[in-house]
Amino acid sequence: MAFMSLVRFYHNGWIQEQFLESAFHFKYFGFHWVSVAEPTVLYGLFFLLMVSALCVAFGLLYRITSVLFFVLFTYFELLDATYYLNHYYFISCCAFLLIFLPAHHAFSLDQKLFGWKPKKEVAAWTIYALRIQFTLLYFFAGIAKIQPDWLLEAMPLSIWLKARTDLPLIGPLLDYEATAYLMSWGGMLFDVLAGFLLLIPKTRTFTWIMAAVFHGLTAIIFPQIGVFPYVMIVGTLVYFPWKNLTHRIPSTSSNKQIAHPLIQSIVPYVLSLYFILQVIVPLRHHLYSGNLFWHEQGFRFSWRVMLMEKAGYCEFEVVDTAGNRRTMVRPSDQLNPQQEKMMATQPDMILQYAHYLNREYSKSWQTEVEIYAHCWCSLNGRGSTPYINSDINLAKEKDSFSPKTWILPFE
Amino acid sequence: MTHQHRFWGIGILSLSRSMRRARTNTLTSIVLLLLLAIIGCSTDGANKHPDYDRSSVLADQANNIIGPNFTVLATSCESLDNSINTLIADLSLPHLEDARNALLNARTAFQKCTPYSSFEPSNSYALRNELNTFPSDTALIEQNIASGEYALGRVSTLDAQGFPAIEYLLWSANSDDDILNALTNDSNRRDYLTALSARCQEIASAVSNEWIAYSTMYVQQDGTDVGSSLGMVVNSLNLDFEKFIRDGKVGIPLGIRSLGNPLPGHVEAPYSGNSKALLMASLEGLLQLIEGSEGSSYSLRTYMNHVGAQHSGTELSGVIRNHINDLINQVNAIDRPLEAWLVEEAGAADQLYTDLQQLVVYLKVDMTSSLGILISYQDTDGD
Numbered sequence: 001m002a003f004m005s006l007v008r009f010y011h012n013g014w015i016q017e018q019f020l021e022s023a024f025h026f027k028y029f030g031f032h033w034v035s036v037a038e039p040t041v042l043y044g045l046f047f048l049l050m051v052s053a054l055c056v057a058f059g060l061l062y063r064i065t066s067v068l069f070f071v072l073f074t075y076f077e078l079l080d081a082t083y084y085l086n087h088y089y090f091i092s093c094c095a096f097l098l099i100f101l102p103a104h105h106a107f108s109l110d111q112k113l114f115g116w117k118p119k120k121e122v123a124a125w126t127i128y129a130l131r132i133q134f135t136l137l138y139f140f141a142g143i144a145k146i147q148p149d150w151l152l153e154a155m156p157l158s159i160w161l162k163a164r165t166d167l168p169l170i171g172p173l174l175d176y177e178a179t180a181y182l183m184s185w186g187g188m189l190f191d192v193l194a195g196f197l198l199l200i201p202k203t204r205t206f207t208w209i210m211a212a213v214f215h216g217l218t219a220i221i222f223p224q225i226g227v228f229p230y231v232m233i234v235g236t237l238v239y240f241p242w243k244n245l246t247h248r249i250p251s252t253s254s255n256k257q258i259a260h261p262l263i264q265s266i267v268p269y270v271l272s273l274y275f276i277l278q279v280i281v282p283l284r285h286h287l288y289s290g291n292l293f294w295h296e297q298g299f300r301f302s303w304r305v306m307l308m309e310k311a312g313y314c315e316f317e318v319v320d321t322a323g324n325r326r327t328m329v330r331p332s333d334q335l336n337p338q339q340e341k342m343m344a345t346q347p348d349m350i351l352q353y354a355h356y357l358n359r360e361y362s363k364s365w366q367t368e369v370e371i372y373a374h375c376w377c378s379l380n381g382r383g384s385t386p387y388i389n390s391d392i393n394l395a396k397e398k399d400s401f402s403p404k405t406w407i408l409p410f411e
Numbered sequence: 412m413t414h415q416h417r418f419w420g421i422g423i424l425s426l427s428r429s430m431r432r433a434r435t436n437t438l439t440s441i442v443l444l445l446l447l448a449i450i451g452c453s454t455d456g457a458n459k460h461p462d463y464d465r466s467s468v469l470a471d472q473a474n475n476i477i478g479p480n481f482t483v484l485a486t487s488c489e490s491l492d493n494s495i496n497t498l499i500a501d502l503s504l505p506h507l508e509d510a511r512n513a514l515l516n517a518r519t520a521f522q523k524c525t526p527y528s529s530f531e532p533s534n535s536y537a538l539r540n541e542l543n544t545f546p547s548d549t550a551l552i553e554q555n556i557a558s559g560e561y562a563l564g565r566v567s568t569l570d571a572q573g574f575p576a577i578e579y580l581l582w583s584a585n586s587d588d589d590i591l592n593a594l595t596n597d598s599n600r601r602d603y604l605t606a607l608s609a610r611c612q613e614i615a616s617a618v619s620n621e622w623i624a625y626s627t628m629y630v631q632q633d634g635t636d637v638g639s640s641l642g643m644v645v646n647s648l649n650l651d652f653e654k655f656i657r658d659g660k661v662g663i664p665l666g667i668r669s670l671g672n673p674l675p676g677h678v679e680a681p682y683s684g685n686s687k688a689l690l691m692a693s694l695e696g697l698l699q700l701i702e703g704s705e706g707s708s709y710s711l712r713t714y715m716n717h718v719g720a721q722h723s724g725t726e727l728s729g730v731i732r733n734h735i736n737d738l739i740n741q742v743n744a745i746d747r748p749l750e751a752w753l754v755e756e757a758g759a760a761d762q763l764y765t766d767l768q769q770l771v772v773y774l775k776v777d778m779t780s781s782l783g784i785l786i787s788y789q790d791t792d793g794d
Contacts, residue, residue, distance in 0.1 A: 159718065159780070159781060159782075159783045160783050162717075162718050162783065163634075163635035163782060163783025163784070164634070164635070164783075165463070165465065166465065166466075166633045166634045166635075166639075175463060223636070224636070224785060309780055309783070310780075311775075311776045311777075311779060311780035312776060313771060313772050313775050313776045315768075324671070325670040325671060326670065326671045327667065327668060327669070327670050327671070328662070328667040328668065330653070330654070330658065332653075332654075374768075376772040376776055377776070378776045378777055378780050378781075381719075381720065381721065381780070381781055382721070383721055383722035383723055383727065383777055384722070384772050384773065384776040384777050
């Protein structure tokens with residue numbers, strides 16, 4: 001699955017486009033040190049990533065390749081925040097969990113090569129770790145949809161569906177407001193409930209079929225969401241029990257040969273901490289006042305998918321007060337269209353770009369400069385309004401977890 | 412769980428078996444009931460519009476706007492080429508005037524074509540760069556004339572060709588007599604001038620001819636993704652307006668890229684004083700593309716209305732139309748050559764730039780977003 005996604009990524013030339021052609025890359029807070037490697041090294045790493053994905057799938061040198069897959073996949077994600085996708089983050093999360101799971105105990109090449117005896121049983125927690133991960137995703141994606149725009153205005157689906165009326169068969173239906181409302185409510189209910197219904201044996205199969213239909217539909221209507229629907233359709237099979245594997249409850253210590261006892265003993269703590277974080281992170285936005293979709297503080301890593309139609313436009317003014325010099329910077333000269341679009345609606349990226357301009361112009365003008373952003377933004381069809389306070393010198397503002405006061409309030 | 416299976420086929424059987432079982436499950440029934448309830452509620456009075464045919468918008472653009480405008484460009488470039496040849500055959504003041512008028516006509520026709528010059532067929536002929544790279548590199552023009560060696564269409568020659576270079580040869584000297592004398596005395600200069608107009612005509616007629624075959628495809632690609640015609644034309648007009656109209660025609664001469672120092676010589680038509688007329692033509696061309704052809708009920712404007720695009724409580728299409736008309740009025744009120752006005756009326760010029768900027772926002776943010784048009788091939792989460 002991951003391998004197919006990587007092949008698609010490579011085939012679309014996105015390595016070149018996303019990582020090598022841009023002069024500037026947006027970073028995640030705390031991960032500014034991750035930088036794009038030399039082209040040959042980058043392609044080499046990507047190839048290694050593809051190999052490790054295959055190795056994990058077939059259970060070859062699993063203990064090593066699962067770590068490699070997680071590290072490399074996450075590395076490529078951290079290269080540029082422009083391309084943040086919830087499902088890439090999700091793959092990283094699952095990859096992290098897989099490191100701890102004995103997924104190479106049955107049906108694996110390791111077993112054949114090293115003559116290990118196939119284990120007919122795995123500890124129940126190993127399967128449940130993945131199931132909890134999926135359930136959290138559905139649940140948080142669902143409660144994120146319980147908000148006025150989504151339920152009362154059918155936004156942004158109302159905009160998006162009308163743009164897809166050219167589809168065969170279902171196309172004409174998409175023009176109706178009713179379709180947008182139906183899909184908004186249906187999507188919300190599905191997301192809130194699916195994670196739990198999949199846990200219950202009686203409803204599992206039916207829910208999975210619903211999931212296949214639901215994700216299949218989104219794949220047809222929104223091809224731009226990429227591999228996500230397929231990841232979910234295949235991934236949710238983890239809820240189903242396999243005949244050849246029986247659960248043992250509880251057991252973390254029975255599989256003596258898989259890992260060093262020390263590692264074994266810390267695994268429960270690592271995973272507990274991990275899942276506590278998985279619950280806290282999507283809720284962190286409550287610490288910020290104002291409209292989350294507008295200021296986007298606490299937006300990422302929260303399973304907020306397909307929730308808003310947000311578009312913006314941004315230009316920067318570079319001023320040298322002492323020397324009476326000023327110039328306007330059009331970001332499209334340095335950024336690719338995707339970077340420009342993503343930056344224009346995400347304040348932390350606007351700030352990063354302002355800091356980049358500050359470095360560049362301070363150097364070339366040999367003096368201290370001030371950076372002002374002129375930005376407009378439109379959320380869910382409300383119409384554009386000014387987004388960033390253009391009287392505040394962004395060169396002096398620092399990125400942090402504290403509220404960004406230079407974002408204009410949502411009207 | 413009992414539905415264990417070794418093979419997929421058995422799996423499907425067991426799936427349907429357990430589905431029947433699941434149907435009896437109360438929880439599932441509740442979900443289904445809720446879904447039905449929503450269908451019931453939301454169909455009430457919500458079916459307010461019939462199908463809106465995006466391909467009719469494209470057909471109007473293709474057949475009544477883009478096609479005719481390319482044809483006008485091709486014929487006016489042909490007239491320009493004829494007038495230049497007549498002038499060269501008989502270097503007289505009336506023929507010089509005719510050639511100048513023909514140049515203004517061709518350039519006006521060109522302004523109507525720039526919003527769709529970033530996709531095929533214009534794109535592969537580099538229509539904009541071939542015909543209208545400005546400001547001209549006058550030293551390079553003189554060097555090409557002196558050496559008689561040049562290859563029009565090369566990247567290095569683009570700023571010594573096209574309309575701006577023809578303008579330079581027809582206007583830049585002190586007097587009309589000087590222009591005629593310079594041409595009379597230098598066969599290289601005459602050859603260069605005819606080569607320039609022939610090149611314009613060649614490119615314009617090639618684009619116009621190819622459009623005929625291309626327009627069918629244009630009407631068929633009626634989605635909203637990047638490769639769709641609506642996606643192409645909206646992205647193309649955004650690029651044209653932001654980079655080549657706002658910045659190229661007003662912003663750069665105003666000094667927005669030169670540390671605030673105005674560069675009045677960088678206007679589009681510095682020798683003929685026609686920059687204002689060309690700016691007008693651009694705004695009119697943009698308005699025509701958005702409003703659709705005369706009397707058409709399928710256009711970007713009606714499409715915005717169809718999807719209910721709003722801005723500050725009113726129809727977005729009306730906001731855009733009023734704003735463009737306001738810009739046209741501002742430009743219309745300019746009472747002297749643009750290059751002089753930009754420097755002498757700094758306050759009004761800043762206002763014009765600010766209002767052009769506002770239109771960029773309306774087009775690039777409001778229009779593009781309300782129509783659900785994608786701007787790139789990358790995957791997105793919808794955020």
